[in-house]
Amino acid sequence: DSGVTQTPKHLITATGQRVTLRCSPRSGDLSVYWYQQSLDQGLQFLIQYYNGEERAKGNILERFSAQQFPDLHSELNLSSLELGDSALYFCASSVTAGSGNTIYFGEGSWLTVV
């Protein structure tokens, strides 16, 4: 158990819908990261937050957005869902934002778009 908690574990929704994935970082960690893993692609970095502030951005679609709240939990919002958005979404956390920090992953949220 890494200490990173993600909910829900599984989610099935229809195309065009909007979902929110939630992440609670490890106790004491201020930075959170979101990754997407689909069947035909590896782990793709989406975005990083540190203490509520966006710090790094990867290949995150405009239909996707994220935020980190004052209590440090984070949410990833996925809208206008398409079949291709079906994937495993991981959250990770680290103590601080920059180099020298190991990141620890949660168990992921399975999203299936039908």
Add this chain to the structure above:
Amino acid sequence: DAKTTQPPSMDCAEGRAANLPCNHSTISGNEYVYWYRQIHSQGPQYIIHGLKNNETNEMASLIITEDRKSSTLILPHATLRDTAVYYCIVRVGTLYGQNFVFGPGTRLSVLP
């Protein structure tokens, strides 16, 4: 950005040492090498990391060549539960923000 190259797959007999190689010839002086593994579709699990010196923890050993262009992860006594995809990562980032870029990794199969 520093890139890593790993063999796509390897087999290892149970109880033997598993040696997983990684090339990172474009690594810069202040970049760490990290190893993670992913069992089935579980969250990637941190194994070990290092900068210049060899490192050992309860899970594995990391051997980094003197020129830092390659490294080897060693699982000293592989078990069936070590069957997983192993990722060698050179972190991209600054003090401001960072990203762990995952390649396809090495699929290690531990055979009975």
